[in-house]
Amino acid sequence: FSAEQEAQALRKAMKGLGTDEDAIIETLTKLNVSQRQQVLITYKSTIGRDLIDDLKSELSGNFERVIIGLMTPTIMYDVHELRRALKGAGTDEGCLIEILASRTNAEIRHINENYKLQYGSTLEDDIVSDTSSLFRRVLVSLATGNRDEGTFVDEALAQQDAQALYEAGEKKWGTDEVQFTSILCTRNRCHLLRVFDVYRVIANKDITDSIKSEMSGDLEDALLAVVKCMRNKPAYFAERLYKSMKGLGTDDSTLIRVMVSRAEVDMLYIRREFLAMYGKSLHSFIKGDCSGDYRKVLLRLCGG
Secondary structure, three states, X not given: OOHHHHHHHHHHHHOOOOOOHHHHHHHHHOOOHHHHHHHHHHHHHHHXXXXXXXXXXXXXHHHHHHHHHHOOOHHHXXXXXXXHHHHOOOOOHHHHHHHHHHOOHHHHHHHHXXXXXXXXXXXXXXHHHHOOHHHHHHHHXXXXXXXXXXXXXXXXXXXXXXXXXXXXXXXXXXXXXXXXXXXXXXXXXXXXXXXXXXXXXXXXXXXHHHHHHHOXXXXXXXXXXXXXXXXXXXXXXXXXXXXXXXXXXXXXXXXXXXXXXXXXXXXXXXXXXXXXXXXOOXXXXXXXXXXXXXXXXXXXXXXX
16 A cells, blocks of 8 residues: 555546546545545645545535545544534434444544534534434433443343333333433443343333334434344444435435445445345445446445
């Protein structure tokens, strides 16, 4: 890997008449996040121009969004997406839920630090001012990045938690959503998986079915996302991708965010889950749903 060579290749792709989009896709998708950051710095020092500015002036639309996403450090990408979800036209609840339910404590802490540095307000303050009621409480809880990340399962507590969830939902008239939030947003993954097993025995139905019948709207979506991420994160992202492309029109924001943010994390597993869940490959889905350079770059990120 030579940052200088790649920087020159990118400059060549954008210099003169017309842009060589294929060369840009080729160069950027074969590098990883940290290599792309090195190219960014080298581009400025050897060519004396800002690579992001150059890319923005040459590219447009969804293709530009993917390329700029690839050029953004992972944590900053999450920060920008959260800010867009909160401060854009209307709130993008799906984006808030997806990022906050799926990132690790360390990632959430870094997101919080960088968000404050970048925008001068805290992520929590912006969530509070932009969302309401119980949904707000779930997001605030997830945004503290304070989940137990151990692997210890306290059997007695698991039984107690499962019973508490049952009594907070299925068993009573009306739902005690706070009980759901406090258990689902703070306990460690291994413990919760045990809780879900016990719950199924007590309630005679899966926790996700109970959440669906007891809650609605954003709160339902948020708690379901937490459960799905605990059980199988790649399957959660596979579902996000499927829903972004299925039916009329494409939810490009979600499609781009998941493809860019997971490309180097768990894309292989996401592809495997996608195929198992929907009987079609992610590759074929993207191929049928997108076109042009946008399709090309997404297929490169998908791989295989």
